Amino acid sequence: MVKLCRQCRLALLIFLLMLPMSLVWAAPEIMPVENIKVGMQGIGKTVVSGTKLEEFGVEVLGIMKNKGPSGDLILVRTSGDVIDRTGGIAQGMSGSPVYIDGKLVGAVAYGWSLTDHKVGMVTPIGDMLKLWDMPDNYNDTMQFMKEVPDFEPMTTPLMVSGFSEHALTMLQDKLKPFNLVPQEVGEAPSDVVFSPLEPGSAVGLELVRGDVSVGALGTVTYVEDNKVLAFGHPFLKKGNIGYFMTNAYVFSTVNGLENSFKVGTMGEAVGVINQDRGAGIAGYLSRYPTIIPIRIIVKDNDTGQTQDAAVQVVKDEQLSSILSATTMFNVIDKAMDRVGPGTAKVSFEISGQNMPGGIITRENMFYSPASIGELAVGEFLEAMTMLTGNPYNPVNLMDVKVHVSVSEERRTATIVEAQTKTPSVKPGENVEIGVKIKPFRGEPIQRIVSFTVPKDQPEGPLTLEVRGGGMVPLIQLLAKNQGMDEGLLLLGNPKPKNQEFADVVKEFMERDRNNEIVVEVLDMGMENLFGNAALGKDKNNSKKQEKDIVENTVSLKTDIKAINAKDKKKQGKVKNSITTDYIIDGDTQVVVNVVKDPVKK
Known part of the structure; x- marks a missing residue:
């Protein structure tokens, strides 16, 4: 009987030990x-x-x-x-x-x-x-x-x-x-x-x-x-x-x-x-x-130092993007082991469910004279915020990869001038534009950008804007300088009120990059809005400039229906670009003459 009781107590003890402590x-x-x-x-x-x-x-x-x-x-x-x-x-x-x-x-x-x-x-x-x-x-x-x-x-x-x-x-x-x-x-x-x-x-x-x-x-x-x-x-x-x-x-x-x-x-x-x-x-x-797995690899090209980090971030519409971006900055800061100016190349890939295309990729270059690490995380933070806080539907992020290379060298270049090799061109034909850029503390170099004239482009002068991908387009800059309402610029090409999630993602992925030379049609309707004065052709008569702007603004508003109808057929602004090894700043304009039959010399 005693032996049986001992066996019972032993069995009970084993049972209790096998249970979770709680x-x-x-x-x-x-x-x-x-x-x-x-x-x-x-x-x-x-x-x-x-x-x-x-x-x-x-x-x-x-x-x-x-x-x-x-x-x-x-x-x-x-x-x-x-x-x-x-x-x-x-x-x-x-x-x-x-x-x-x-x-x-x-x-x-x-x-x-x-x-x-x-x-x-x-x-x-x-x-x-x-x-x-x-x-x-x-x-x-x-x-x-x-x-x-x-x-x-x-x-x-x-x-x-x-x-x-x-x-x-x-x-x-x-x-x-x-x-x-x-x-x-x-x-x-x-x-x-x-x-x-x-x-x-x-x-x-x-x-x-x-x-x-x-x-x-x-x-x-x-x-x-x-x-x-x-x-x-x-x-x-x-x-x-x-x-x-x-x-x-x-x-x-x-x-x-x-x-x-x-x-x-x-x-x-x-x-x-x-x-x-x-x-x-x-x-x-x-x-x-459920978590967001993130892998971040940063290389400092000056020291050869590579910092690699893997983290798991909780899914939270307000916090995930902040925590992800600050973690990225932390890895950059540790790899550089310094604070100050520099150039960074950043690429990232974000995969997930319930998001357009299932994957977002983006590459860009950045330069900062003060803190390159802080600037380098900007677009990644924007992308994560766009996805986790989107107003369309919850997104389940499955994988995030970030690659950064950074150096202290200033990799910037300024557009000096641009010229077309052919003064006249037919609608639908290509025109090559030679763009001279001057790297910081370097000799000028030439880059060629090929631009296709729209097939429905009418005869006459066609003004093309040549700018760095990170530069504000000329028309927007002129409007700001003239103290005009930004909404006026959207009269001829208004943004969709009910934009789809896929369109938001596409715009982000196809956005101009800082290291691109962009050639696009300068909207002549908007150019006329500012008049010659806005383009610097009549700098001595400010009162006349203001009068021209007001008159042209009224004219543009009056003809808004026609402009909108025309823009719907365009399906977006015509432009082309090339990628360089520099962050490009500055802009200029070139004019080509669109004719049915090119003038033969």
Whole structure:
């Protein structure tokens, strides 16, 4: 009989060891907020260093009716050795569970700054449990948190590792609208052993992981089976989300005059956080969010240094593009190991589902006299924002590849002049235009651009504009100089009001590049709008210029229907371009005579 009992106990022990730790822990009883009285005392649990759980004292001071974003809040005073060491309730303690008579009351969530840091607010556990019943449809709608009078949420520190000083500054600037303040921290010790999450454990909400990490640090409030509650207040209050849940390591807790705060870093990914609401955050263990995998390779041509990074970025309509672009800048900054001028060649490829064509590719060159790294990320940020925040349909980004080569050399060239080899040409024929460009501190060189005259081009002079791909077209520049409304320029060629997603993507991919020489027809109707004065042919009579502009503007508006009808047949502006090894600036014009039969010499 004794032997049989021993076998039963052994079998039970083996069974318990095989269960997840969250199933072995006995779920505590819940104390409803209506049963809590002033003067009751209890304990709280948190981690202030490493991964060790520690306890602190809690005394109830009162119940604040309907003062929280989800209902009542419990006013408490904390005490004990832990609180003395931390200087009070610290940032990062958000979510620390509070127990009275062994029953779970709620999570530390709010406190005062510049006053008694030992007094704070607790979010009742009853409000937090409701998060598990919320729908999980991944709704990215931004919401704003209801303020708690005279109190502020225990700010959730945003811990960043792997970022350079300049990249961290950019990230801080980009995240200001979200009231997030990133702080650079190190990585967890390589020999640290993380235990399963339990009430009081440090927990991470991670937005970027891989060769860099960006995430928020807080405390676990409650674990039931594979479900987790934490923070006791919102992160961004975005509702249904999909962020990484990680364990976390706390380096130390720093005392501060305004607020104390924990300094820590993200650990291993252990699940997904799928709810971010007024009462806290919630998620599941052993489930993981869908992510955007990004590979970035940067080469500094001057030093031969190559920096390679692979990261996973969470899918979020407001944050994904910012996090991706700042990570790209971080890799560039580390590869260059300097700040200042330079030239960069950038190419990227973005693949995804539910997007036109399934893939976006773009190549371009950039030069900056101040900070080439910042300028180099511009179009990539624009592309990611265009896709993740598009007004047409959700896009599922599957893969992103970025390649950058950078050097300190200034690779720019200015258009000096342009000439046609043939003064007269038939409609539909090609005309070769010799374009002389002068590289910075270099000798002038010649490039040939072939341009095809439209088949329906009427006889007479045809003015062609020759410009760098990154230059503002002449007509727009003239309008700006004359103080004219930009909308007037669209009268003859208005943008579609109901543009399709495919058209937006196509325009982005086919946009002129900075290292191109572009030849296009200068709209004579718009040229006449400005008159000879605008083109610099009558500089001494400003009053006459203004009068001509006004008269021609009225004329253009009157004839708008005819212009629109004509433009619909054109199907876009006629132009051609060639690619060079320089960023091209400057512009000029050439005139060819369109005839039915070329004049023979």
